[in-house]
Amino acid sequence: MTPTARFIMERYASLLPVTEHTPLVTLGEGGTPLVRSRSIGPELGLEALYFKLEYANPTGSFKDRGMVMAVAKAVEEGATSLLCASTGNTSASAAAYAARHGLRAYVVVPSGRIASGKLAQAVAHGAEIVAIDGSFDDALRIAKQLAERPGVALVNSVNPYRIEGQKTAAFEVVDDLGDAPDLLCIPVGNAGNITAYWRGFVEYQRLERASKRPSMWGFQAAGAAPLVLGHPVEKPETIATAIRIGNPASWEGAITARDDSNGVIEAVTDDEILEAYRRLAATEGVFCEPASAASVAGLLKRARAGASLAGLTAVCVITGHGLKDPDTAMTIEAVRHNVPADLAAVEESLGWR
Ligand code: F0G
Numbered sequence: 001m002t003p004t005a006r007f008i009m010e011r012y013a014s015l016l017p018v019t020e021h022t023p024l025v026t027l028g029e030g031g032t033p034l035v036r037s038r039s040i041g042p043e044l045g046l047e048a049l050y051f052k053l054e055y056a057n058p059t060g061s062f063k064d065r066g067m068v069m070a071v072a073k074a075v076e077e078g079a080t081s082l083l084c085a086s087t088g089n090t091s092a093s094a095a096a097y098a099a100r101h102g103l104r105a106y107v108v109v110p111s112g113r114i115a116s117g118k119l120a121q122a123v124a125h126g127a128e129i130v131a132i133d134g135s136f137d138d139a140l141r142i143a144k145q146l147a148e149r150p151g152v153a154l155v156n157s158v159n160p161y162r163i164e165g166q167k168t169a170a171f172e173v174v175d176d177l178g179d180a181p182d183l184l185c186i187p188v189g190n191a192g193n194i195t196a197y198w199r200g201f202v203e204y205q206r207l208e209r210a211s212k213r214p215s216m217w218g219f220q221a222a223g224a225a226p227l228v229l230g231h232p233v234e235k236p237e238t239i240a241t242a243i244r245i246g247n248p249a250s251w252e253g254a255i256t257a258r259d260d261s262n263g264v265i266e267a268v269t270d271d272e273i274l275e276a277y278r279r280l281a282a283t284e285g286v287f288c289e290p291a292s293a294a295s296v297a298g299l300l301k302r303a304r305a306g307a308s309l310a311g312l313t314a315v316c317v318i319t320g321h322g323l324k325d326p327d328t329a330m331t332i333e334a335v336r337h338n339v340p341a342d343l344a345a346v347e348e349s350l351g352w353r
Contacts (some may be wrong), residue, residue, distance in 0.1 A: 060323065092108060106130070114239050183312055185296070
């Protein structure tokens with residue numbers, strides 16, 4: 001095993017569209033931790049609950065898995081630029097891999113709706129950033145048209161290589177647990193990730209590396225829940241800006257994952273998302289961005305509604321890091337300000353005197 005064998009293009013090469021002409025691309029993606037819950041899982045009566053910490057990928061979100069594959073194929077096919085629409089994480093990832101491979105990165109984002117950490121990443125990596133007065137759905141429509149130029153590779157999840165790379169997360173879950181879990185809880189925005197996980201689980205069962213496939217439990221934000229409503233949402237709204245999407249590109253893939261797995265796609269409110277977000281950080285040591293907490297919010301909600309979880313093994317996908325969105329974190333008033341620089345004053349402020 002080479003030192004980089006945990007990186008997905010090497011580890012799962014035989015299950016990916018990797019040929020002798022495909023360059024090996026890596027910033028260290030994949031091999032993310034599957035960490036057992038100490039508080040929420042036991043409380044819900046689950047046999048075991050795990051968090052798949054996809055924020056441990058190099059740019060802090062799950063997007064890097066699909067991006068390495070898309071970028072490798074773009075380089076193989078002679079592209080000179082990457083292009084994407086994004087709610088933030090895709091653009092951060094595209095910008096990083098573009099910088100590494102000497103490609104230009106063009107990103108189209110909805111103005112004022114990108115968490116500051118994500119925008120900082122795209123800026124740092126030197127992407128060309130256009131903020132439009134519109135939604136993610138508008139940005140994707142425009143990006144698809146821009147991508148008709150020669151030499152430009154569209155790296156949204158409409159790019160089939162993105163889904164291929166992202167399915168490796170399902171492989172890792174099975175490899176770590178020894179079999180598929182009973183439940184896989186996942187936030188859903190543009191629906192590429194739920195599509196990819198499902199593909200990964202189906203392929204692994206076909207290869208007899210898993211004896212079963214999980215029920216897929218997808219969760220959308222209530223103000224941006226087209227798959228729950230059954231029709232596109234014109235003006236999606238949620239604090240979880242990563243999944244503020246009204247017309248998911250992988251609509252069919254999400255519905256197939258739900259129906260073929262005997263699963264569900266349901267909505268969680270912003271309050272439920274924030275409750276899970278705070279609980280994950282305060283009781284599990286897991287600091288994720290609000291969209292990621294939708295997976296746990298949905299599990300908690302279904303448990304409250306009486307779903308029977310006893311004896312089951314569940315995995316919640318934690319898609320992006322809390323540091324991506326410091327503004328949401330700082331809405332929790334926790335800092336004692338203006339304390340004089342002496343011991344007594346600090347003790348006083350802590351209530352120790
Ligand atoms: N969680 C995070 C942190 C995300 O950034 C996204 C999507 C999702 C969940 C939903 O995944 O779209 O595959 O259903 N972010 C995209 C972006 C849209 O542009 O970064 P999905």
